[in-house]
Amino acid sequence: MIYALTIAFTFCFVMYQKYQQADLITFHKYQLRNTGWKSWANLMKVILVGGCYLMQLLPSTWEDYLLSASIGALAFEFGMNKIALKQGWFFNGASSKFDKLGKWKWIALFAFLIISITVKIFL
Numbered sequence: 500m501i502y503a504l505t506i507a508f509t510f511c512f513v514m515y516q517k518y519q520q521a522d523l524i525t526f527h528k529y530q531l532r533n534t535g536w537k538s539w540a541n542l543m544k545v546i547l548v549g550g551c552y553l554m555q556l557l558p559s560t561w562e563d564y565l566l567s568a569s570i571g572a573l574a575f576e577f578g579m580n581k582i583a584l585k586q587g588w589f590f591n592g593a594s595s596k597f598d599k600l601g602k603w604k605w606i607a608l609f610a611f612l613i614i615s616i617t618v619k620i621f622l
Contacts, residue, residue, distance in 0.1 A: 500553060500554075500557050500559070501550075501554070501559045501563050501564065501567045502563075502566075502567055502570060504546060504550040504553070504567075505567040505568075505570060505571040505574075506570065506571070506574055507546055508543060508546045508547065508550070508571070509571045509574040509575050509578060510574070510578065511539050511542045511543045511546060512539075512543060512575065513575065513578035513579055513582050513583055514536075514539045514582065514583075515536050515539035515540050515543060516536075516579065516583050517536075517582055517583040518535040518536035518539060519536035520583060522534065522535075522536055562615075562618055562619045562622055563619070565615045565618060565619070566615040566616065566618075566619050568615070569608075569611045569612040569614075569615040569616075570612070572608055572611065573608050573609075573612060576604075576605075576608060589605055591604065
């Protein structure tokens, strides 16, 4: 359950970023704003609150949360690159200190995924 919630929340966050970026780029004083990002923000709130209640009914182990975080980080990076920025899968931007790591960013993300899968399997 935690994996589906993480992927759904990450997808909504990427779409939120995409529409918010488009709104900020095209915003002018006399032009109608594209506020589609507000719908994605509200959907993120629903997933977050609903997920908190579902996690009370169907609790997960800390290994599941660790693996879910690594899947969410990779899904976010791939989603931002392909959906929001319309770039290649392994695009390295320049918007954060994490992006400035270059290829090491992807090595760190995949290492985090491998470590979390190993922890999930062996612990």
